[in-house]
Amino acid sequence: MKFRTEYTIPQDAPKPLQPERLAILLGSCFSDNIGAKMLSSGWPALVNPCGVLYNPLSICNLIDLALLPEEERSRRVKASVIPREGKYVSWYASSSIAGSSSDECAGKMLAALEELRRGLGEAQALLLTFGTADVWQLADGGMVVGNCHKYPASSFEKRRLGIAEIVGKVRHTLNNIKSINPDLQVILTVSPRRYLATGLADNTLQKAPLLLACHELCSPVEPAGESENREEITIKPGAGAMRISYFPAYEILNDDLRDYRFYSADLLHPSEMAVDYIWDCFTRTYLTDEARSRLSAIARANRRQNHRPIL
DSSP: OOOSOOOOOOTTOOOOOOTTSOEEEEESHHHHHHHHHHHHTTOOEEEOTTOOOOSHHHHHHHHHHHTSOHHHHHHHHHHHEEEETTEEEETTSOTTSEESSHHHHHHHHHHHHHHHHHHHHHOSEEEEEEOOSEEEEETTTOOBOSOOTTOOGGGEEEEEOOHHHHHHHHHHHHHHHHTTOTTOEEEEEEOOOOOOTTOHHHHHHHHHHHHHHHHHHTSOOOOTTSOTTSOOOOOOSSTTSOEEEEOOHHHIIIIIIOSGGGBOTTSSSBOHHHHHHHHHHHHHHHSOHHHHHHHHHHHHHHHHHHOOOOO
16 A cells, blocks of 8 residues: 655656756745755755845846946845844845945955855756745835845735746846857756645745646757747757756655654755655755765765763
């Protein structure tokens, strides 16, 4: 008898990643979870250099900003810096990027963006984790913010992204990356973290556009001219080209594990046990058995090195 639906990997699935090469992880706190696993296993990774971001537009805006010419990048960053509780933060980033002055905050932000720009040029893989389709836009018709920084709700207009808007923005951003790294492997995920402030039904509605957008982004692109509303891009599957795949982290927690013991005490975030299981699924999906063995050996060695005896 079977008592659960287990995640299975297709027998002919390629194992495209090499854990000796850089991976970049951007997005929700699930990116932090997987990035921590990579780093503890000796896999070089750049994880959320500007802090956790949740919606696809803010994640893509950050990448687009990093790829701008230096002068324009600096101008936009400086314009995004605002005061908050005696410090300065940026609308583009989380509160992890902060300074005692506007210049200090902008300097930290620009340093993080330069690190991201360099990483995008040399990375083997880019993992984007989308958390919610809800965005907060400055009330004067301005930018979609990466973080509200505890400003009054009246400062923003909240709206929900549609599938076409998500797909168009992500494709535009990937095209920008393709100009400097055409062989990049792109992995899309939807965060299993639940957003229950507005109820169970709304949590599902927040996730639905993300899931459908990921499905469309991983589908073959129509030839130019077949759709008037589709941005003409050159991202195609196959060897020697940017490849986009979907890793079902959301489905693994909700359909495979499917039990509250796999959530942390807040009943919103995946537990440590769940993250371990999803990490195992991730490595089995994208790495060869030999590469997985090397990672496991490094992780064990690091745990022994960091172990502190009680006495």
